[in-house]
Amino acid sequence: MTRSTLFALAAAGLVSAACSGTESRGTRDSAAASPSPATARSGGVDLTGAGATFPYPIYSKWISDYTAKTGIKINYQAIGSGGGIRQLSEGTVDFAGSDAPMTDEEMAKAKGGPIIHIPTVLGAVVITYNLPEATQPLSLSGDVVADIFLGKITKWNDGRIASLNSGVKLPAKAILVVHRAEASGTTYIFSDYLTAVSPAWSSGPGKGKELKWPVGLGGKGNDGVSGQVKQTPGTIGYVELAYANQNKLPVAKIKNAAGQFVVPTIESITAAAAGAVEKLPPTTDYRVSIVNAPGAQAYPISSFTWLLMYEKQTDATKAKKLTDFLKWALTDGEGSAGALDYAPLPDALSKQLLEKLASIQGGTAW
Secondary structure (H helix, E strand, C coil): CCHHHHHHHHHHCEEEECCCCEEEECCCCCCCCCCCHHHHHHCCCCEEEEECCCCHHHHHHHHHHHHHHHCCCEEEEECCHHHHHHHHHHCCCCEEEECCCCCHHHHHHCCCCCEEEEEEEEEEEEEEECCCCCCCCCEECHHHHHHHHCCCCCECCCHHHHHHCCCCCCCCCECEEEEECCCCHHHHHHHHHHHHHCHHHHCCCCCCCCCCCCCCEEECHHHHHHHHHHHCCCEEEEEEHHHHHHCCCCECEEECCCCCEECCCHHHHHHHHHHHHHCCCCCCCCCCCCCCCCCCCCCCCEEEEEEEEECCCCCHHHHHHHHHHHHHHHCCHHHHCHHHCCECCCHHHHHHHHHHHHHHHHCCCC
8 A cells, every 4th residue: 555545545444443554534633533443343442542643654565564463452542642532531541643643631631541652653743834846845944934924024035034045036025924734743743843942932922732823724633734835836835755756846945053954864863863862861751752853863842753552551461462563564564654655763762662661571460
């Protein structure tokens, strides 16, 4: 199955029913009613999950491959990060996917006690635009991107953009900002980066899954934002890398913490993770940001996507099935990441996570 097909399925609201390696119809809505675990189990499903749409293609691939290898049947519904967090907190799914880590407040409300975050793969949020006059990729800095989305830079030929793009033809055309219309992990990553590099942004919209936008037009989902940009000259927006690639949209080179303008690629996303992880102390809480990471090759708007699970499982058999699946994903599964436009985790981090999973499975918490 191609990545384009997988994204189409996720956008259309199809469910990854990996118990047979196929998809079945469902409703994609971050506020949708919780799926019935009883219904899933009556169909022979061993584990149920819900959440972020961004990792849907890689999770679908992993689930299909793992089912073929082991016979363990897993159902993952791509309903959005917020919906996945809500359903896990209510105890109606066994795990959730999220592009934004849970807050301490969200963690405290979870019915089943402490929740752990396991990074699975890495992705990038890219700045995409529709500017036919520009025949080569634009270079942008964080403060310039922030001021565009704050409505302070309103023309494409603004001197601050021009100074970063010597020799590029920039029209005296209004900039039309496109942002997400709903709460999303993509917005969280983008705003996390802008908060880190722009005092004006930090003291204004700030960081979150949902923001009060100073300017711009809202689009539903990554597909909605990329569609608006693709159709409308003069627009600029932020989407996850795969959506820009899928729609053949240009992406800007972004100035990183080392002062280099970097193109978002699998290699530059991995470099961001490696640079960040090297500076992290040993931790059991992986709710960490890697935006604006050190390293000359690091792409600065990079992030983990997480799989969330309860630390204290009530069913030892299901706990083993879930941790076994995660161990496989963090080893054999990571090899599928690049082909689907994700970056695999750095080896050092994968090793830490495997040790964490081993200690949880073998401890008294289960």
